Amino acid sequence: MGFVLAALHILPWFVPSVLHIMIMIFLFTVMGQGWNILGGYAGQFSFGHSLFFGLGAYVSTLLFINLGLSPWIGIGFSCAAGIILGLFIGFLSFRYGLKGPFFALIMLAFAEIFHMVAMGWNAVGGALGLLIPLKGNSPGVMQFLDKEPFYFITLWMMVGSLYVVWRLEGTRTGLYFLATREDHDAAEALGVNTFRAQMMAMAMSSGMTAMGGTIYAQYLLYIDPDSTFGVVNSVEIMLRPIIGGPGTILGPLLGSVLLTPLSEVTRLAFQSYSGVYLMIYGLILVGVIMFLPDGMIGFAKKAVSRVGR
Numbered sequence: 001m002g003f004v005l006a007a008l009h010i011l012p013w014f015v016p017s018v019l020h021i022m023i024m025i026f027l028f029t030v031m032g033q034g035w036n037i038l039g040g041y042a043g044q045f046s047f048g049h050s051l052f053f054g055l056g057a058y059v060s061t062l063l064f065i066n067l068g069l070s071p072w073i074g075i076g077f078s079c080a081a082g083i084i085l086g087l088f089i090g091f092l093s094f095r096y097g098l099k100g101p102f103f104a105l106i107m108l109a110f111a112e113i114f115h116m117v118a119m120g121w122n123a124v125g126g127a128l129g130l131l132i133p134l135k136g137n138s139p140g141v142m143q144f145l146d147k148e149p150f151y152f153i154t155l156w157m158m159v160g161s162l163y164v165v166w167r168l169e170g171t172r173t174g175l176y177f178l179a180t181r182e183d184h185d186a187a188e189a190l191g192v193n194t195f196r197a198q199m200m201a202m203a204m205s206s207g208m209t210a211m212g213g214t215i216y217a218q219y220l221l222y223i224d225p226d227s228t229f230g231v232v233n234s235v236e237i238m239l240r241p242i243i244g245g246p247g248t249i250l251g252p253l254l255g256s257v258l259l260t261p262l263s264e265v266t267r268l269a270f271q272s273y274s275g276v277y278l279m280i281y282g283l284i285l286v287g288v289i290m291f292l293p294d295g296m297i298g299f300a301k302k303a304v305s306r307v308g309r
Contacts, residue, residue, distance in 0.1 A: 082210025129224025
């Protein structure tokens, strides 16, 4: 692991052409890890994580534009806003036993509500979105002339997210997440407070994803409702851990390494054909769910087990 980290730290000076791809890999690993905590470990499949992604992007951007608050501070407000909204939705859902496809649909519904509100509300830029004021090379407001700073910011955010999930696996809370995922009723019978476990997973998941939205906004310096709250981002976020291996530490990272370059290539190749990009993602999602329900890591574990026998 130490060798890999050392190699990643010197990569920008040897292969600068891959910086954008690497930033996207790291960023979507962070947000995929957020989805993984809720969907992979706690077993609550979300189809609307673009809700928290967009909220994080808009909160920090509006604070910067209207109040001049640095995104370094705004990212904390974005995280808090994501957690509050996540707990609100979680309370409405988990208190009344919504799970499976019903929870997935309520997440999608909330994401679409925020999408439509952002489209029609001029105070947040409406359909045209928001252009973040350029300050040149200003590290104090998270603006840089080169991509290297964002590379290291997202790299260490990714390392932090992997560490959080690694530590989570060995805690009582992590075991409660797994028990709730495997058998909700049996966990309740054994004394697990499944409602509390689900709420904790929701808070961690929403806060982590909202922080990713802030970094995304500062990296591109422009946001709009489609690029933040759109269903494409929900698919992008959840596909990483699903492909890599839901409920595993390295699943979101592996999925991001495999999917992000494909995403960039297909986006450019089919940009003239509306909808084709989403169709490809839909086929990937259906194929993975049908043939690799445990992701690449789960498939590799089964293959090793068969060879061992």
